[in-house]
Amino acid sequence: MIDAGISFHVSEKGYYGDFGGAFIPEMLYPNVEELRLHYLEYMMEPSFQKEFHFLLKDFVGRPTPLFKAERLSAKYNTQIYLKREDLCHTGAHKVNNTIGQILMAKRLGKHKIVAETGAGQHGVATATVCALMGMECIIYMGAIDIDRQAPNVARMKMLGASVVAAQSGSKTLKDATNEAMRHWINHPVDTHYIIGSVVGPHPYPDMVAKFQSVISEEIKWQLQEKEGRDYPDYILACVGGGSNAAGAFYHYLDEPRTALIAAEAAGQGISTGHSAATTFLGKPGVLHGSKSLLMQTEDGQVIEPYSISAGLDYPGIGPLHAHLATSGRAKFFDITDDEALDAALECSMLEGIIPALETAHALAVFGKLGAKPDEISVVNLSGRGDKDLATYQEKLKLNQ
């Protein structure tokens, strides 16, 4: 399953296979270069590690449980565990990264933070750590997402962040990212950009993956305790930019006994023109600072994606995932809006856990995976569904 000789770790020049690099305007070069030169050194410092792990434990609530989902397991006649990232403070895995990056920002001497957000989870997680550290925080969010994720907008504001609507293009995550980058270009000296996924110029994808890798670090010992072996047969995660998947896959990238399974948002279906399934519809291209797979026209213009889930509504994926997909190391599934909604309802009714719409895409893979009765799967339950209640109410007709 894994070709000997293929590396899934970032190269000296910032590449995963053919994907990655740092395609940034010169205005951002000093910031990104400073980060590139120092991120590993800063992360490895004992004082950084101590503070990072202290905050993950006492502020975020880690380790998050690895929960055996008995009724889902029975339904699909296989062994299913849920990695409960939904129980992280702020309700999703995103905070693992923002804790790491705010500590990085402090070491870089920055005192203002800018970030983009799609579902609002990364925006909330960023606003949260900014409140914690007393830093000024500006969040760019697509105008459409501001409407469909209203509770998270209110949370960001309550945490003291300014939320700015991105009005260009599709008015979703891609455009919020453009605006956040433009803000950084205009404020390079005092501001750090906390990217919310394993996207962006090198070293962001690697740095974010390393902060999120705490997820698979915990899965290893938790599974050892529960099953007497530290690897599952399958790890499943949804992929927007790919940060929760990168964290869940990280310690298994080179483990041939574990199949890596990624769920992408097919929207209304990959052939409908209303989709966000990048590995199915994308070609190599450059967006937001790295070369990866990208949904684009023949002329190289970025296509506006569609998904019911704001966190997956992005025309690209991180370069690591482009490499995992094209090398065959990970298997990608395209999950439609309807399949995700069904899976969200099923998980709620069978396990008493209302998942985020993004996460529901990963859960929906069980209908297609064909896992055997004694095989063990771990699903990264990346977030909780509170922010999606308005969508669930409407689509699942909960008001009737």
Added chain:
Amino acid sequence: MNRISTLFKSTQEPILNIYATAGYPNFGDTMLVLNALQEGGVDIIEIGMPYSDPVADGETIQQSNQVSLDQGMTVTHLFDQLKNMRQSISVPVLLMGYINPVLQFGVERFCQKCQEVGVDGLILPDLPLAEYQLSYQSIFEQYGLLNIFLITPQTSDERIKQIDAVSEGFIYMVSSASTTGAKTGISSDQEAYFKRIDNMNLKNPRLVGFGISDRESFIKASNGASGAIIGSAFVKLLGNAKNLREEIVGFVKSIKGLK
């Protein structure tokens, strides 16, 4: 020698480079705009290839890019419009844009087309030095295309020297940390920055870009460099013009101080 280096060698006056989005304000206006710019006395023309996600650009240029794309502009159409450009245009011409449309067109095919229609060089803000040297430099050079690099007030002296060593033609000196069109006017801090770079004795001349909108800012910028680049202010004119040719000619003359 290429047209750009020849220009810098032969001119003592401040050099005026003007940016215009291709296919804007109307799809078929590209050549009309180029001819009018030359008639007014522009020294270099920079043609913007529209892109869906121009992160280094402010609102004015973003909007012109979107309008042009909505009107159907593509890289293929642009080369078609520029097919006979050198029958009337004698000033140097640069293409400015983002790397992704170039990648999709095919880097080599793109460079070949540039050479065919008579484009002298490229400005691709999201193609930094390292990536350029890694996979693009040899192809660009094969087709005689200059790659114009940017420097900013935050660029270290060491990196400026690296960029100078790799550059040919001129260096694009961004006047302040910003996207295009974000600020107007030139402050005394900026003049000090231009002087600092001037004192580095680089082998390449510099043009100042970002924040230049009228004769006053053009002259100020040209005091510390070989000339300047006007983008957003000209794109605004294009968007509002009633008589395109006349207004373009008048604008260029007013900047150059011609009657």
